[in-house]
Amino acid sequence: MSGAGAAVLLALSACSSSSGSEAASDSAGSSSSASAKVSGQVTVFAAASLKESFTALGEEFEKQHPGTEVTFNFAGSDTLAASITGGAPADVFASASPTTMAMVTEAGATAGPPSTFARNELEIATLPGNPDRIASLKDLTASGLKVVLCDETVPCGAAARKALQAGGLDLTPVSYEQDVKSALTKVELKEADAALVYKTDVKAAGGKVTGVDFPEAAEAVNDYPIALLEDAPHADAAQVFIELVKSAEGQRVLTDAGFRTP
Structure with a gap:
């Protein structure tokens, strides 16, 4: 495991071991992702710069939801957007800019409005x-x-x-x-x-x-939006993964990787 991957997993471990008032404050942001009963494979198309943090979050998601599997396609956001609008099956799109996300939303390929979950410089x-x-x-x-x-x-x-x-x-x-x-x-x-x-x-x-x-x-700071896709094969599990990314737990992993909060 790379040093970066180990650091991200250590951050997740620290998140899961917190208790008391910190755990209580986090519950509003992550309880739905921790308690929802979901299954199946979640396919996430994500910007290449998200590789380390999203890989760790995928492992945490599978740990929280036995029987699930998260698979990733990491690439340039424009390439991913073109694949999605071309009909490639996926559940979630996480882009490195609103411009590339707009390619997908304008094609009617998202199930709802995207939300910004991180920023990068x-x-x-x-x-x-x-x-x-x-x-x-x-x-x-x-x-x-x-x-x-x-x-x-x-x-x-x-x-x-x-x-x-x-x-x-x-x-x-x-x-x-x-x-x-x-x-x-x-x-x-x-x-x-x-x-x-x-x-x-x-x-x-x-x-x-x-x-x-x-x-x-x-x-030239980039906002990173995430969205559930319209034809998501596993929409319920995909939505829970998105909630994990946006939760206090997910945000700590992202900031530890160097991202800025929205």
Whole structure:
């Protein structure tokens, strides 16, 4: 198990072992997901940046509801939205931006209005120890520096474009990647010197990269919406999974992974 996965599971363990007033305050947010009797397989299409936290929440859901199984499809939000509107069977969609969620809602593919459950902010991922001494977004425009961005059609790429515009910067990357994990992997494999990814991805990577904050990121914060899908094969169980994500328990797991609360 990765260090990030272990940390998330430890957070869940801490949640389940809390007692007294804390447990009482959490009951309103999580009692329905803990007590509802559900069964079957829940298929969740989720943004790639949710991989670590949602995997842990899926394991917790299965523990709370014996006989259930949560399966995930993690990818770029635009790819997932296109799959859903194209008829791919799924129960839940968790997107990294309202724009990609709108592709699904406007197609009439959600069972109700989406709700925001987390927020995420960009960070520069550099090689371990930051050997190129990158200290700002402007430093990414230095000649000879190999920088990777997400494609502008996916939320992390759209956010990167906003951040660069906020800084009045023009940057031509060595490649555009289809999701944030692919962009991060380029740096982890030392195929690139830096990438613009989410804070959560830098945190999940541990010592494989070094993160650098930059003020323009505040101009490009992404809201993460989640929704039950219209033709969900297991709607009851899917709704309970959504409740777990939005509960105090789920929110602690997400914030421990580096997400911001809505």
